[in-house]
């Protein structure tokens with residue numbers, strides 16, 4: 001198994017891509033600390049199915065002044081993480097001229113500031129052990145921008161810049177830092193997209209389909225495992241060829 005005995009922190013583990021990554025990594029032999037703003041309703045069932053390989057942390061990542069303490073506590077309890085998946089993210093879409101400063105700030109706080117703070121706390125411990133892999137969930141929007149998503153695009157572009165900067169800082173200490181840039185992936189985040197917009201989107205994707213959470217989880221597994229042991233500071237686009 002690719003992740004045998006690896007300890008992994010996954011943020012936004014309750015739903016969507018984070019949940020799928022958690023399941024895939026457990027199947028790969030990992031022990032997961034799933035973090036989310038609240039417990040999923042089926043947490044008990046998930047814990048039982050995971051047979052001791054899943055632990056849960058409730059934390060609101062928008063409370064950026066509390067994030068480091070939460071992660072320090074998780075580090076103590078786990079004994080240190082081998083892999084971090086900074087996956088939690090939100091959207092608060094609006095045209096820039098109508099966007100409130102609250103919606104701008106909240107997206108930046110959760111998608112960028114919290115991810116940076118977590119990577120710093122977890123990364124420090126990885127450096128001591130001279131090994132680790134940090135995976136940041138960015139977006140194609142962070143590379144190309146998108147109308148109505150200036151806050152989200154800025155947060156994901158920032159996360160890509162943080163990924164590359166941390167990769168430079170940590171490479172000589174055995175810690176790799178990479179990002180995934182998903183395109184249009186089926187999840188609660190994209191479920192609200194109206195049918196005609198969805199159709200247009202699919203028409204614009206060379207592979208003529210939306211992405212699955214499994215598609216993204218496979219990319220995360222690649223960056224988490226030794227299969228990518230000589231790769232750092234990279235952004236892997238998972239978008240069916242939407243941007244080639």
Ligand SMILES: NC(=O)c1ccc[n+]([C@@H]2O[C@H](COP(=O)([O-])OP(=O)(O)OC[C@H]3O[C@@H](n4cnc5c(N)ncnc54)[C@H](OP(=O)(O)O)[C@@H]3O)[C@@H](O)[C@H]2O)c1
Pocket residue numbers: 011012013014015016017018035036037038059060061062087088089090110137138139140181182183184185186187188189190
């Ligand atoms: N889906 C796509 O097409 C797509 C494309 C590009 C990038 N991405 C990125 O991929 C990641 C996962 O996306 P997804 O589609 O799986 O989204 P999702 O279904 O909305 O799941 C996001 C998760 O993050 C959690 N979360 C939200 N705010 C939080 C907070 N303040 N503190 C802690 N956890 C919080 C959510 O918890 P609740 O359940 O309580 O809300 C949820 O479990 C995000 O970073 C997103 O930007 C997604």
